[in-house]
Amino acid sequence: ALSAPDEAKLLADAILTPDPEPEVALRRGRRYVPRLVRAKAPAAAPAIRKDSAYWVTGGLTGLGLEVARSLVGRGARRVVLSGRRAPSEATKQALTALEERGAEILVVSADVARPFDVDRVLEEIDRRKWDLRGIVHAAGVLDDAVLLRQTSERFAKVFAPKVEGTWNLHRSTATRKLDFFTLFSGGASLMGSPGQGNYAAANAFLDTFALWRRAQGLPALAVNWGAWADVGMAAALGADHAARQAGEGIGQIPVKTGMNLWGRLLGQQGQVAVMPVDWNRFAQVFHGGSPPPFLDRVVTGPRGASAAPTQLAAASTRVPIEVDDAPAPDLSGLPELFGRLVRAPADQHPAIIDGWVHELVLRVLDFDRAKQLDRTTPLLDVGLDSLLAVELKNAMADGGVDLPVARLMTGPSIAIIDGLVASWVAEHPPPVAAPPAARAPVETNGATHETGPVAVHRPTWEQVGTWRPNATAEAGSAGGNAVMTHIGAFVLGVFAILAAYVITQIGTDGGTADGSPGVEQAAPAPASKRRR
The missing domain is CATH 1.10.1200.10 (ACP-like)
Structure with a gap:
């Protein structure tokens, strides 16, 4: 195994050596870099058990309610829906329609950021002698502002359902035999989103937590959803917001398409992303045609100026x-x-x-x-x-x-x-070149922008070489500690700081099935115990 001085030298070399990669992981002398790659959803969806119960947090509005509809459509007959507020009249009508299809719907007012509320929901499920087999954590809130105007209160508001809610759900169900434990994350944690540093960081916790929980031998999947059409937080921002995003190459997910993909992904583990993006246009708008290395596998157009x-x-x-x-x-x-x-x-x-x-x-x-x-x-x-x-x-x-x-x-x-x-x-004066021959007029209509199909992607880590502190140093063993460096990448840098507040230790268990650096078997400390 590498000694502590050798590990320190590897870390120093990674920081001081010129490197176009903004994020690097060193594992047992091997160097890994993150990439977004295209993936395929399974052709068939895992079975939903008619004699089992399924809990959807944030299930009384928007996307959570669509998940409830999808579960019932797939055969679920016992569905638990929780939310912080009482259901609206429109929601009550939707729930009545589900009950008319033969489903038993348990509606509970609960804030998953509070451990007592989570335990109370589970006690009611047990009292009814329902067999809980799946959880979909779709609860979330927004409080947008650029980082200069973000506050600890704004971060706490957005972190509560995502970070504390996730931990409370895990803590209270870790001994139960679940078929799936799905966390609804967002594309912001992968790509960043102006004004949403708190939301991106909260979702990045979900992504990391899913990998950690999977390393414990428990089911877990984080889905980085893009913007949804008609439901969800992005849809609430209105048509003008959707139009601006379309011009940036970012489309929206039709509800029917998204729910079909979600059902097919239920049996997956780890982290996947579902986003309708024209990556070439996205790279041009946000990166001047020179995309970050993370997008190397999905951007296919010409690079640079x-x-x-x-x-x-x-x-x-x-x-x-x-x-x-x-x-x-x-x-x-x-x-x-x-x-x-x-x-x-x-x-x-x-x-x-x-x-x-x-x-x-x-x-x-x-x-x-x-x-x-x-x-x-x-x-x-x-x-x-x-x-x-x-x-x-x-x-x-x-x-x-x-x-x-x-x-x-x-x-x-x-x-x-x-x-x-x-x-x-x-x-910054521009260089002047000789003019070419006259060209034909260029026509633009500004009418529509293609944004690419709704596609499934998977963030992964690729080995790109080995690093050794000296010629005789061993590459390390499966029990070696991990050295992780997060360099540059502003939003990811913010997450690294916040992750240190939430997670007690990030390390390695010798790698995971998808080739990503492993996560040590150390539990994230519950955020609820550290809040003032």
């Missing part, structure tokens, strides 16, 4: 964007704003910058393209909030201008932003 479009991509599917079709310099590799600047004389640059900023503001605020905003009015007065400020910052970065998000969150006017952009351009 050569992938950049020569016009702004409409974030709202209702907004067309003008494209200058005049003869231009060779813009290969240039961001969009600089492409406009190099084809125009210097005295036109202020007007070009102003027009570009105005376009982006209209796009982010989802205003009509023909609308003219007062250049001196603070954007806070016309609807810019902290989340939209992050979106504006990202859109400007795609065009070649990287302004501090904190500056944009103050809601400056377009005129002030024009000055900030002009200063950036002056400090």
